[in-house]
Amino acid sequence: MQLLFxxxxxxxxxxxxxxxxxxxxVAAYPDRLRLLDQNDRVLLSTETGRDGKVGIxxxxxxxxxxxxxxxxxxGMADGCTVGNVFASPSYQAMADTIRACNFGAGxxxxxxxxxxxxxxxxxxxxxxxxxxxxxxxxxxxxxIASAPRxxxxxxxxxxxxxxxxxxxxxxxxxxxSLSEVERVAQKVISNLRTIGVALSPCIVPEVGKPxxxxxxxxxEIGMGxxxxxxxxxxxxxxxxxxxxxxxxRLLEDLPLTAGDEVSVMVNSLGATPPEELYILxxxxxxxxxxxxxxxxxxxxGAYATSMEMAGVSITLCKLDAELKMLLRDPADTPFxxxxxx
Amino acid sequence: MQLLFxxxxxxxxxxxxxxxxxxxxVAAYPDRLRLLDQNDRVLLSTETGRDGKVGIxxxxxxxxxxxxxxxxxxGMADGCTVGNVFASPSYQAMADTIRACNFGAGxxxxxxxxxxxxxxxxxxxxxxxxxxxxxxxxxxxxxIASAPRxxxxxxxxxxxxxxxxxxxxxxxxxxxSLSEVERVAQKVISNLRTIGVALSPCIVPEVGKPxxxxxxxxxEIGMGxxxxxxxxxxxxxxxxxxxxxxxxRLLEDLPLTAGDEVSVMVNSLGATPPEELYILxxxxxxxxxxxxxxxxxxxxGAYATSMEMAGVSITLCKLDAELKMLLRDPADTPFxxxxxx
Numbered sequence: 314m315q316l317l318f319x320x321x322x323x324x325x326x327x328x329x330x331x332x333x334x335x336x337x338x339v340a341a342y343p344d345r346l347r348l349l350d351q352n353d354r355v356l357l358s359t360e361t362g363r364d365g366k367v368g369i370x371x372x373x374x375x376x377x378x379x380x381x382x383x384x385x386x387x388g389m390a391d392g393c394t395v396g397n398v399f400a401s402p403s404y405q406a407m408a409d410t411i412r413a414c415n416f417g418a419g420x421x422x423x424x425x426x427x428x429x430x431x432x433x434x435x436x437x438x439x440x441x442x443x444x445x446x447x448x449x450x451x452x453x454x455x456x457i458a459s460a461p462r463x464x465x466x467x468x469x470x471x472x473x474x475x476x477x478x479x480x481x482x483x484x485x486x487x488x489x490s491l492s493e494v495e496r497v498a499q500k501v502i503s504n505l506r507t508i509g510v511a512l513s514p515c516i517v518p519e520v521g522k523p524x525x526x527x528x529x530x531x532x533e534i535g536m537g538x539x540x541x542x543x544x545x546x547x548x549x550x551x552x553x554x555x556x557x558x559x560x561x562r563l564l565e566d567l568p569l570t571a572g573d574e575v576s577v578m579v580n581s582l583g584a585t586p587p588e589e590l591y592i593l594x595x596x597x598x599x600x601x602x603x604x605x606x607x608x609x610x611x612x613x614g615a616y617a618t619s620m621e622m623a624g625v626s627i628t629l630c631k632l633d634a635e636l637k638m639l640l641r642d643p644a645d646t647p648f649x650x651x652x653x654x
Numbered sequence: 655m656q657l658l659f660x661x662x663x664x665x666x667x668x669x670x671x672x673x674x675x676x677x678x679x680v681a682a683y684p685d686r687l688r689l690l691d692q693n694d695r696v697l698l699s700t701e702t703g704r705d706g707k708v709g710i711x712x713x714x715x716x717x718x719x720x721x722x723x724x725x726x727x728x729g730m731a732d733g734c735t736v737g738n739v740f741a742s743p744s745y746q747a748m749a750d751t752i753r754a755c756n757f758g759a760g761x762x763x764x765x766x767x768x769x770x771x772x773x774x775x776x777x778x779x780x781x782x783x784x785x786x787x788x789x790x791x792x793x794x795x796x797x798i799a800s801a802p803r804x805x806x807x808x809x810x811x812x813x814x815x816x817x818x819x820x821x822x823x824x825x826x827x828x829x830x831s832l833s834e835v836e837r838v839a840q841k842v843i844s845n846l847r848t849i850g851v852a853l854s855p856c857i858v859p860e861v862g863k864p865x866x867x868x869x870x871x872x873x874e875i876g877m878g879x880x881x882x883x884x885x886x887x888x889x890x891x892x893x894x895x896x897x898x899x900x901x902x903r904l905l906e907d908l909p910l911t912a913g914d915e916v917s918v919m920v921n922s923l924g925a926t927p928p929e930e931l932y933i934l935x936x937x938x939x940x941x942x943x944x945x946x947x948x949x950x951x952x953x954x955g956a957y958a959t960s961m962e963m964a965g966v967s968i969t970l971c972k973l974d975a976e977l978k979m980l981l982r983d984p985a986d987t988p989f990x991x992x993x994x995x
Contacts, residue, residue, distance in 0.1 A: 321853040321873070323930045323966060325892045330929065333893070337932030340939045341952050378928040512662040532662070551666045552674075584925035584962045587719040587989075588671065589664045591678030598681045611682050615956070621925045623962065625664060645993075648928075652986075652993040 322621075327518035331375045331397055338382055342647050345386060352409045354402060357392045358385050367485040367494045368392065368414030370422050371478065372407055373430055374399040376517065377538060379648035380474055380617040381424075386646030389482035390423070391416075398517045398620075399539045401429035407437030411448060419447030419491035423477055423498060425470025426452035447491055451498040453477045455507040455628065457566045458535025458544045471538050472580040472617035473505040476630045476640075479649070483642035501636065506567045507578075508559050509626035510550075511536035511543065515583060515619045524619070534558065538582065538619045552589065556596035559627040564604075567629055571605025576640060578612040578628035583621045587614065593625060610640055616648075663962075668859035672716045672738055679723055683988050686727060693750045695743060698733045699726050708826040708835045709733070709755030711763050712819065713748055714771055715740040717858065718879060720989035721815055721958040722765075727987030730823035731764070732757075739858045739961075740880045742770035748778030752789060760788030760832035764818055764839055766811025767793035788832055792839040794818045796848040796969065798907045799876025799885045812879050813921040813958040814846040817971045817981075820990070824983035838980065845972035847908040848919075849900050851891075852877035852884065856924060856961035865960075875899065879923065879960045893930065897937035900968040905945075908970055912946025917981060919953040919969035924962045928955065934966060951981055957989075 324330055335356060339346050349355035369390045373381050376398040385393050391414040396402040411420050420441065422434050431452060438448040454465055455473030470477075477498060484497040511533045514523035524540030527533055532550060535543030550558060569575065579594045581587070590613050601608060609632055617626070632640065644651045665671055676697060680687050690696035709732045714722050717739040726734050732755040737743040752761050761782065763775050772793060779789040795806055796814030811818075818839060825838040852874045855864035865881030868874055873891060876884030891899060910916065920935045922928070931954050942949060950973055958967070973981065985992045 321871070321890055321964065323851075323853065323891075323893045323896055323926060324933055325894055330933070333933040333936055334929045337934070337936035337939075337954075340936050341932065341954055376927075376929070378932075383928075510664075512664065530662070549662050550664075552664045553666055555664055583927055584964075585664060586717075586924055586959060586961050587724075587956075588675045588717070588961070591682065591719075592665055592671070592674040593678070595674055595678035595681050598678075613678075613682055615928075618927060620927050620929070621964065623662065623925075650991045650993065652991065 322518060324518055330518045331395060334375065335382065338647065349409055349413055352406050354406050355392060355394045355410045355413065356382050356385050357413055360387050363391070363416045365418050366416050366488060367418045367491050368416055368420040369478070369482050369485055370410050370414050370420055371424050372402045372410065373425050374401060376620050377618055383648030384475065384478045384646050388486050388642060388644030389478045389646050389649060398519060401427065401433050404433040404436040407434055408440040411437055411441040411446060412444065415446045419449065421481065421491065421494050421498060422448065422450040423481055424452060425474055426454040426468060449491055449495040451495060451502065453502055455505045456537065457506050457508050457562060459537060459541065462566055469537055469541065471507045471509060472578055472626045472628050473507045473630070475578065475612070475616045476505055476576065476628065477501050479644060480636055480639040482644065483639035486642065497639065501630070504631035504636065505628065506563045507626050507628040508562050509536055509582065509624060510534050510555060511582065511622060511624035513584065513623040514540060515622040536624065538617065552592045553596045556593055556600060560597065560600050563627065563629050567631060569606050569631065574607050574609050574632045574637065576610050576612065576630045576632060577608050578616060580617055580626045580628065581615040582624040582626065583615065583618040584623040585625050590614065590625065597627060609637060663859060665859055671859045672736060675716065676723070679988065690750055690754055693747050695747050696733060696735045696751050696754065697723050697726050698754055701728050704732070704757045706759050707757050707829060708759045708832050709757055709761040710819070710823050710826050711751050711755050711761055712765050713743045713751065714766050714768070715742060717961050718959055724989030725816065725819045725987050729827050729983060729985030730819045730987050730990060739860060742768065742774050745774035745777035748775055749781040752778055752782040752787060753785065756787045760790065762822065762832065762835050762839060763789065763791040764822055765793060766815055767795040767809060790832055790836040792836060792843065794843060796843070796846045797878065798847050798849055798903060800878060800882065803907055810878055810882065812848050812850060813919055813967045813969050814848045814971070816919065816953070816957045817846055817917065817969065818842050820985060821977055821980040823985065824980035827983065842971070842977065845977065846969065847904045848967050848969040849903050850877055850923065850965060850967035851875050851896060852923065852963060852965035854925065854964040855881060856963040877965065879958065893933045894937045897934055897941060901938065901941050904968065904970050908972060910947050910972065915948050915950050915973045915978065917951050917953065917971045917973060918949050919957060921958055921967045921969065922956040923965040923967065924956065924959040925964040926966050931955065931966065938968060950978060
């Protein structure tokens with residue numbers, strides 16, 4: 314089931330990788346997205362009628378599409394800035410994004426919990442507040458493998474970012490106030506848990522070598538989306554075993570009882586094909602059903618990737634009535650559409 | 655830009671790969687999709703109100719998700735049957751699908767131009783006609799690398815299948831007659847051209863070894879989605895060079911002039927990440943713009959894959975007023991949504 318082969322990339326110069334990706338996205342959706350005139354690392358929604366809406370701003374390193382750029386649009390993020398592959402954007406770009414996404418009701422910065430991003434967003438928020446913009450910040454920290462219980466605030470943000478954008482973006486679209494949108498973001502995060510497994514590394518174009526190595530017939534449980542070390546190297550589990558292992562760990566961290574409702578994300582880290590995601594989802598759904606937990610609007614696909622890394626992550630997002638309503642609300646971005654009425 | 659590493663898969667037993675994929679898809683979308691009671695290789699839409707609509711039926715080998723199963727739903731296919739990885743479904747399963755998708759106005763079988771699929775669909779259509787069902791068949795043959803001009807009917811069907819489903823499915827949803835829907839399908843195909851490049855092979859679970867080999871710093875132009883040999887092995891081109899090479903070949907086969915309008919698909923064969931697709935799209939859009947050809951509703955993503963093969967295909971679908979209207983029409987399947995009004 315495994316063999317050596319080559320990975321090659323269809324790019325131009327590695328140093329143009331990020332900018333050409335941005336140019337391609339704007340070329341594809343010119344009616345919906347634009348780059349900021351004074352900073353071509355800032356992607357903005359062109360949606361009209363946002364006066365009085367809280368702006369949702371995000372950003373982070375490149376190499377994770379659809380995270381981050383793919384979620385700019387109606388009902389999710391209003392603007393996004395990206396850095397080089399796996400590197401934080403500059404604080405100036407973040408401040409530019411915040412200013413461009415202030416529609417008079419303040420801005421929520423919603424991003425993954427990484428040191429560089431936090432440092433830069435903190436500085437950017439200071440700059441924006443100096444300009445009189447109300448700003449709040451919430452960091453997504455859903456990766457249970459990155460720090461133990463009790464140290465949730467040290468955890469990294471991974472695929473759970475997508476639920477955070479969706480639910481917080483819907484709250485903003487409903488014209489909730491900045492403090493209400495921030496409350497929703499915090500509630501999402503307290504109900505959000507992810508664990509990933511990696512089966513092969515990716516190659517950062519500007520580096521040209523794999524982010525990590527992994528042995529034949531092995532997988533790494535808890536690997537981060539930048540190749541951060543996981544918690545255990547395991548033999549290669551089957552799909553059913555992987556689902557069981559992941560849910561055992563997730564449910565230990567986020568106890569659920571019969572009657573609870575969750576949304577589940579089974580996410581490809583890049584090279585893992587959709588067939589494998591559905592085989593995994595089949596096992597995840599069976600385990601949850603046997604515990605009396607029902608699934609609402611599962612998300613199965615490539616939502617948060619690491620270039621061409623093979624592997625998956627599984628996310629649980631526990632829902633209450635408010636979060637369920639917000640998850641159902643419409644959204645329309647190049648990588649996420651939901652047209653429930 | 656390239657190194658050896660392992661490919662490993664998250665599956666259970668290889669012989670359950672296809673059935674478990676189907677089970678996972680139905681588990682994920684139980685309100686929208688079901689398996690046929692008497693044949694669990696047949697996936698059907700549960701949409702109501704289809705009386706008097708032409709049924710659109712498709713099928714083919716597994717391993718290409720979202721092709722074929724992913725396009726069953728409103729405005730695209732009504733039913734689909736899949737075989738093992740890269741193998742035709744049985745004619746019995748095809749006949750079962752046709753019978754289940756007859757809503758009183760006949761059924762169009764729309765599938766890729768492969769020998770096994772043609773033989774089995776021909777037999778299935780005979781069976782269905784014996785039961786009094788009006789049936790028409792159209793084979794998609796968009797891969798210009800698989801046979802020269804003048805021998806279009808020998809060409810294989812690849813990512814262009816998605817345009818064929820979309821436009822033909824919209825015609826059926828508009829309650830066009832079987833002969834009208836068939837006419838639309840033929841028109842789509844005469845305006846559809848694809849070429850692919852492969853950068854790495856995939857591994858069929860039941861076989862366990864790569865479908866082909868490719869050298870370091872090389873790419874194969876015209877490779878088929880089952881690893882059929884291409885037309886030339888090239889040094890690894892840049893994204894810009896790849897776009898130019900692909901468009902030179904496509905436009906030689908489908909001459910376009912200034913003022914023409916096309917939809918463009920830049921499709922990942924599996925492991926190629928979205929960043930690379932947008933870098934390519936950027937180059938494709940520039941070349942077309944320079945020729946005065948405008949792009950309508952580009953499709954950029956993983957629409958037709960070969961497991962975890964790295965590579966892309968580029969498809970042009972020339973549009974007239976009717977095809978443009980049909981492309982805009984709503985569609986809603988697990989892998990394709992379009993909610994234009």
